[in-house]
Amino acid sequence: MTLAVVLALTGAVLATALPAGFIFDDAADVEHNPVATPAGFAPHLARTVRPLLKASYALGVALHGPEAPAHRAVNLGLHLAATTLVFLLLRRWLASHRPDDGNAAMPALAGAALWALHPLACDTVIPISGRSMGLSSVLLLGALLAVTGERPPRAAGMVAGAMLALLAPLARETALVLPLLLAWWHATLGPREPWRGALRRHAPVWAGTLASALLVFLLPRHRELVSFSIASREPLEALRGNVHALSSMLRLWAAPWELSIDPARPREWGWLATPTLLRGAVLATMGLVALMARRRAPHLAFALGWVLLALAPANSLIWRLDPVGIRPLYLASLAPALLASLVLLRARPTPLRAAAWGLALALAASLGALTTSRAALYRSPVALWKDAVEKAPLRARAHANLGTAYLAEERLEDAERSLTRALDLEPWNTSARCGLVALRIRRGATSMDNRELTE
Helix, strand or coil: CCHHHHHHHHHHHHHCCCCCCCCHHHHHHCCCCCCHHCCCCHHHHHHHCHHHHHHHHHHHHHHHCCCHHHHHHHHHHHHHHHHHHHHHHHHHHHHHCCHCCCCCCCHHHHHHHHHHHHHHHHHHHHHHHHHHHHHHHHHHHHHHHHHHCCCCCCCHHHHHHHHHHHHHHHHHHHHHHHHHHHHHHHHHHHCCCHHHHHHHHHHHHHHHHHHHHHHHCCCCHHHHHHHHHHHHHHHHHHHHHHHHHHHHHHHEEEEEEEEHCCCCCCCCCCCCHHHHHHHHHHHHHHHHHHHCCCCHHHHHHHHHHHHHHCCCCCCCCCCCCCCCCCCCHHHHHHHHHHHHHHHHCCCHHHHHHHHHHHHHHHHHHHHHHHHHHHHCCCHHHHHHHHHHHHHHHCCCCHHHHHHHHHHHCHHHHHHHHHHHHHHHHHCCCCCHHHHHHHHHHHHHHHHHHHHHHHH
8 A cells, every 4th residue: 555545545535526506604714704705805814814825715716616526626635735744754753762673664554544534524525615724734734754864953954833823724723732832842742853953943932922912913803803712701611512522523533423414513511510520530541541651652742642632722711613623633634643553553563453453444434434425415405405414304404404495496395394494493583584585576476477377
């Protein structure tokens, strides 16, 4: 198995969704967003967020037009680039501390394949709005590749690290966590080196990230969103809700069949309730093990710390309207890929190694099949939202969007049932109300057409 084969298989699996139209958040983020056009980008730049992301949309429209399949092809290309970077980083990191383990290329390739073929990737690659995570991940991983070699980076590596660190948060602000990820790598897998070598690694990344943080802060829309989040839920209450959200998110690694375009919000408990204490204890144990295992099991420590750090920007003290996010798991998934690669690298003796590789191949095939099935859902809005309703039957937005999808296919009775159910769950749901108004207009026009035909 070579990297080219993994990339070809990944591309073939996800390319089945290329013909799909704009999906869910794409309407506001891309399809009807003036900033995502060549003519509107500069005039509206000061009132937007993620300027590099919007610039990529505007450049895409200039090069290939506003069609969704062309935008999606760019997302797929970013995913393949991220897969390549994951492979290169895994191969490098597997050789840390134990160079006598043997050739790390094949285990790293297997880990990259598991990462690339997991159904979690669908939510980043197929919706156009998922580009924020794909683009920022490519830039973040590229920065790490530039500065995490066995030796301190040369001038070119330092410049690359600084530039990529500057750009990554402008695609998605959660990439501001990059310096902490680098520091954690240095504390676990990184070489023991004098302070000058450490400074050559960290200084460009910190400089680029701090400059990017300043640019993010200067955009008023970013400040407004943070203020809205804090106003909707105080940081400590946000942390309590995110403890439960993280539990639901992490489960998706092992249960990818539960993935949904609109996941249900988890039930929340008080701080002293048993479910909250148990979930908090699990997260605290992960952090404690990561700190205590830095010397004896550096790869395990790095993986645990990577998960917690990668998910912290979106799931800690800031509250989001959709706390169970699929896209934050995209970058965090590098951790289980590293651990899987490590098992394949160190499996001894030969029968155990053969069993480990057989299990890895079976897992990759299963993930690929699940990803193929999930990608097919995106080609049919009705199928996509029906799946969401089945997995979260109390989610009013899922019912409203299913009703809208039915309405687009002229399935008026089905549309009415879904839209009415959405209003039963959320009487203030404006999308459902607008859908029912459109339904009545459609029925009125149909009745008039029928009368004209009979006359």
